[in-house]
Amino acid sequence: MTVTTTHAPATDLGYLLHKHPDRVQEFSRSFGTATVFYPEATEDRCTAALVLDVDPVRLARSRAKNAPDFSLAQYVNDRSYAASSLLSVAMADVFSTARSGTCRSRQELADTAIPLEIAIPVLPCRGGPEIAHRLFEPLGWTVEAEPVPLDDAFPEWGASRYVRLRLTGTVRLADALNQLHVLLPVLDESKHYWQGPDEVDKLMRSGEGWLAAHPEAQLITRRYLGRRGGLTRAALTRLAELGDDVEESLEPAEDEEVEQPEEKRVPLNTQRHDAVHQALLDLGARSVIDLGCGPGQFLQRLVRTAAFTRVAGCDVSTRSLQHAARRLRLDRMSERQAERVELFQSALTYEDDRFGGFDAAVLMEVVEHVDPSRLEALERVVLGAAKPGAVVVTTPNAEYNVLYEGLVGMRHPDHRFEWTRPEFAAWCDRVAATYGYEVERHGVGEPDEALGTPTQMAVFRREETSDD
Numbered sequence: 001m002t003v004t005t006t007h008a009p010a011t012d013l014g015y016l017l018h019k020h021p022d023r024v025q026e027f028s029r030s031f032g033t034a035t036v037f038y039p040e041a042t043e044d045r046c047t048a049a050l051v052l053d054v055d056p057v058r059l060a061r062s063r064a065k066n067a068p069d070f071s072l073a074q075y076v077n078d079r080s081y082a083a084s085s086l087l088s089v090a091m092a093d094v095f096s097t098a099r100s101g102t103c104r105s106r107q108e109l110a111d112t113a114i115p116l117e118i119a120i121p122v123l124p125c126r127g128g129p130e131i132a133h134r135l136f137e138p139l140g141w142t143v144e145a146e147p148v149p150l151d152d153a154f155p156e157w158g159a160s161r162y163v164r165l166r167l168t169g170t171v172r173l174a175d176a177l178n179q180l181h182v183l184l185p186v187l188d189e190s191k192h193y194w195q196g197p198d199e200v201d202k203l204m205r206s207g208e209g210w211l212a213a214h215p216e217a218q219l220i221t222r223r224y225l226g227r228r229g230g231l232t233r234a235a236l237t238r239l240a241e242l243g244d245d246v247e248e249s250l251e252p253a254e255d256e257e258v259e260q261p262e263e264k265r266v267p268l269n270t271q272r273h274d275a276v277h278q279a280l281l282d283l284g285a286r287s288v289i290d291l292g293c294g295p296g297q298f299l300q301r302l303v304r305t306a307a308f309t310r311v312a313g314c315d316v317s318t319r320s321l322q323h324a325a326r327r328l329r330l331d332r333m334s335e336r337q338a339e340r341v342e343l344f345q346s347a348l349t350y351e352d353d354r355f356g357g358f359d360a361a362v363l364m365e366v367v368e369h370v371d372p373s374r375l376e377a378l379e380r381v382v383l384g385a386a387k388p389g390a391v392v393v394t395t396p397n398a399e400y401n402v403l404y405e406g407l408v409g410m411r412h413p414d415h416r417f418e419w420t421r422p423e424f425a426a427w428c429d430r431v432a433a434t435y436g437y438e439v440e441r442h443g444v445g446e447p448d449e450a451l452g453t454p455t456q457m458a459v460f461r462r463e464e465t466s467d468d
Helices: 010-017 056-061 085-094 104-110 129-139 173-188 198-206 217-224 229-241 268-283 297-303 318-328 335-339 372-386 398-403 421-435
Strands: 002-005 025-029 032-041 046-054 114-124 142-149 159-171 287-291 310-315 341-345 360-364 390-396 437-444 455-462
Touching: 002 010, 010 032, 010 046, 010 104, 010 173, 025 085, 032 085, 046 085, 085 173, 114 173, 129 142, 129 159, 129 173, 129 217, 159 173, 173 198, 173 217, 198 217, 268 297, 268 360, 268 390, 268 437, 268 455, 287 297, 297 310, 297 318, 310 318, 318 341, 335 341, 360 372, 372 421, 390 398, 421 437, 421 455
Parallel strands: 287 310, 287 360, 310 341, 360 390
Antiparallel strands: 002 046, 002 114, 025 032, 032 046, 114 159, 142 159, 390 455, 437 455
């Protein structure tokens, strides 16, 4: 696999990948050796190459004794000749820091979308070139997927299941690597290793910021998890919680592992939006600001509600705000409609005059993304300085996590903490007393008799004073 950029100076690619252009570096793995080198490195154009030399004997010996593959297939296969889950694993390991988006010497560049070209000469692609277009084009890539013939000498034999893949686009490097980490085994529809419950966590980490909104999220999830129904349902449930329109239940494919049928349920994310929307209507709010609005799914609902005459969305991520603007179709709104909608970038731990003057503010699945040491700053900014008439807060119930199949740790890799019900109640009472609010708590989602509901919600109402 090669990664090329023309962003000037192009040799900064070495900083982003944390691999020096003047060196050839080798990394030994249980299934072979990964080598990173730079075929070209000039100020105008720089290319990094990752070559994986697979040792089929070492690969076979690293497999569990009860692995289901036919014994000869451990030695006679395409793993040494085509990109696959092995290359995906090697890339994730060798470029682990680059995938995290961390680069101390060039952090601004690591946070920036740059022109990239990614080429993979031989890639298994079950479903043909069309599936490569379906997977990569929604992510902003221009896709060239040329079928590899079975034999150049016999064109009448037709195309093989392999393609030459070339992706071009302006993408943040960390996003590109994470997308490849997920989609290479999806295209191959095969993994060389046993898949346990932690595979769902791996998918959530690599898919953060793009998978939930992908139109082929179901297909990607099913293929990535080897069509294991339980893991697939667990992953789709968690994707539905992240805030986009991913359908939780799905029909199994013909060769998918089929488990006990489940009743079709309303996704928790939808239930949460319903609950917050109804709370705002019950409050009689006319102006609402969604703090930490993300890609704007809930904003879209607010804008469609005539009762809300002024709607604002704020997020620290400019990319999320760009997604929100596209979702709301701000460029196509009438002048009258556009006057009631505002989007702006800001951090919730710093005072901003634009936060003030609203009947209600929403903090939906936001507080748990804030470092505990900065949480008091958020409280002071929102409830102390902005002083909306009401604040609606939702956050996960940590006690409920044991009911999620395949969940290891917290529900989202970016969560800094998750509260139990007593911890959330104590926080609500302290904040209400500090800033002069009354608070009511509710549960959202299907309740468990012992563990409560998956989501906790609090509605803060500002107490009337003589100054009011």
